[in-house]
Amino acid sequence: MLWILSVQFLIQNVTNVDGGRHHNRIKKQKSEISPELAPADSPGEPPAVPADSPLTQPGNISSTSCIFNVSDYGAIGDGETDDTEAFKAAWKEACRVENGVVLVPSDQVFLITSTIFSGPCEPGLILQVDGMLMPPDGPDSWPESDSTKQWLVFYNLDGFTFTGAGTIEGNGQKWWDLPCKPHKGPNGKTLPGPCYSPALIRFFMSSNLVVTGLRIQNSPQFHVKFDGCQGVLIDSVSISSPKLSPNTDGIHIENTKSVGIYNSVIGNGDDCISIGPGCSDVEIEAVTCGPSHGISIGSLGVHNSHACVSNISVRNVFIKDSDNGLRIKTWQGGTGSVTGITFENIQMENVRNSVIIDQYYCLTKACRNETSAVYLSDVAYRNIKGTYDVRSPPIHFACSDTIACTNITMSEVELLPYEGVLVDDPFCWNAYGLQETLTIPPIDCLQEGMPQSLEESSLLGC
Structure with missing residues (x-):
């Protein structure tokens, strides 16, 4: 009983x-x-x-x-x-x-x-x-x-x-x-x-x-x-x-x-874990991933669909020998938003694309540029440490041409080459946020403040 x-x-x-x-x-x-x-x-x-x-x-x-x-x-x-x-x-x-x-x-x-x-x-x-x-x-x-x-x-x-x-x-x-x-x-x-x-x-x-x-x-x-x-x-x-x-x-x-x-x-x-559209209040803790493609939010917005994801926390996770680490991926042409995402206390070992936002996700070379996009905001990376595969930059923020990623927070992010030396610096495109501490490698491409305008229509329905 x-x-x-x-x-x-x-x-x-x-x-x-x-x-x-x-x-x-x-x-x-x-x-x-x-x-x-x-x-x-x-x-x-x-x-x-x-x-x-x-x-x-x-x-x-x-x-x-x-x-x-x-x-x-x-x-x-x-x-x-x-x-x-x-x-x-x-x-x-x-x-x-x-x-x-x-x-x-x-x-x-x-x-x-x-x-x-x-x-x-x-x-x-x-x-x-x-x-x-x-x-x-x-x-x-x-x-x-x-x-x-x-x-x-x-x-x-x-x-x-x-x-x-x-x-x-x-x-x-x-x-x-x-x-x-x-x-x-x-x-x-x-x-x-x-x-x-x-x-x-x-x-x-x-x-x-x-x-x-x-x-x-x-x-x-x-x-x-x-x-x-x-x-x-x-x-x-x-x-x-x-x-x-x-x-x-x-x-x-x-x-x-x-x-x-x-x-x-x-x-x-x-x-390892994939989070699709329509998910909220998700807590991931004490999980070991590897080999895998990491922990992914997305893909979202396929075929111009509306996708909403919010309040996701990933804490105390170990990712090893993976093609991706912490990934958010969206298709061009989608609408909706991804907000309130926290990645904290993450240990990595030999991980390619350790920290990545990809708003140009496509499975073929035939994808066309679109003006609408899923809006990304309030994404925090705190105490992310370990080693990365030098075939890709350890930090890659490729945000939509028309709808910027905003309120990205970087704190205590230290990623070193698993083997060899750093080949590429971190990449940013239309990404705005704050470095609370110096990042290794330095992420000088992250823009401060907020963009002058946002496409508010992308937030409808979330």
């Missing part, structure tokens, strides 16, 4: 519909960043779920919970038999009762096909994976009737916990090897034809979600995706895929509010 009350307390505090910072209510202590990836002087005292919390002990189930073991519903767990129907049956029964637990037992491998686990369900529903769960092995094994855009979908749930001591194995290799993937086509070119690859885990139109303790690996595309959700707590999760696996973002959020991502280790072939 104590375990159930503790989980319910955490879930109830995952979100504050009135806009409060839900995750600050969770008791915090020094985090445990992976000793294999953490630098000797990892900055700050990042938050953590208490060590005695049930969320840090996913193998324990309260005796008062209603447990629905998938094996009791016919799941074989041999890694070859399709166990989908057994999972659906267990879910259906657990959904009907309060504090239901769908249990995936340890020491077994369960194969299931693309499935939507939907609600509404009774409060306190838990999916606990202690064994291994995986999809069919590659596109040739994928049932023709199943969606090739997603595998596990959790829809219309409130107060749901996805946890366990087990592994979610994505079997992504054969998807990455498709000739339509850029790194597999002739001379690195994408070949024509359908090129869908499923996101591994998607949460859609749900609230008060907890994801903790799991190892998620080798996704065909995005590992974990949140779309249209409110109140999300991610803690102590490991996400991994090879450095060259395409489009394998670790955690992607869009149209999602009140998110806390803590104490996790992510290494993959794309963005």
Whole structure:
């Protein structure tokens, strides 16, 4: 009963519909960043779920919970038999009762096909994976009737916990090897034809979600995706895929509010964490990224769309061996705004494009110049230190020709070459802000004050 009350307390505090910072209510202590990836002087005292919390002990189930073991519903767990129907049956029964637990037992491998686990369900529903769960092995094994855009979908749930001591194995290799993937086509070119690859885990139109303790690996595309959700707590999760696996973002959020991502280790072939349009009140702390494409806001404004992102904090993070570090990327022609962004206490090691704002983001050479843009303002970089890959300038602020970036704050930014010597100085274009301290390398191109005019129409709707 104590375990159930503790989980319910955490879930109830995952979100504050009135806009409060839900995750600050969770008791915090020094985090445990992976000793294999953490630098000797990892900055700050990042938050953590208490060590005695049930969320840090996913193998324990309260005796008062209603447990629905998938094996009791016919799941074989041999890694070859399709166990989908057994999972659906267990879910259906657990959904009907309060504090239901769908249990995936340890020491077994369960194969299931693309499935939507939907609600509404009774409060306190838990999916606990202690064994291994995986999809069919590659596109040739994928049932023709199943969606090739997603595998596990959790829809219309409130107060749901996805946890366990087990592994979610994505079997992504054969998807990455498709000739339509850029790194597999002739001379690195994408070949024509359908090129869908499923996101591994998607949460859609749900609230008060907890994801903790799991190892998620080798996704065909995005590992974990949140779309249209409110109140999300991610803690102590490991996400991994090879450095060259395409489009394998670790955690992607869009149209999602009140998110806390803590104490996790992510290494993959794309963005470690990506934040899309419609996101606000996001807190990222004590996360280790690498290899990856760093932590990205965007891309935003594609196809002249309206995008709004606000109140994002990234603190006490270690980024290693990545193509990008802290990145904000927008397409020309978009509208909306990105405001209230804080990057603080960030340690980097051998990171290319360590600090970058790119308002000319484009995947081809055919993009035309546009007059409208997503407006960027109130972006702070504080205590950003470490080493960078000298193939690119460590600081790059390329803002729109017509709508300047404003209120950029630089403080205690010290970035040194990982190998060799500095090749290029920092780059700025139409970027305005303040240097609270001297920056290494010096960023003399950042303009003081404010531009004479701004395109106010770009702010409408945010």
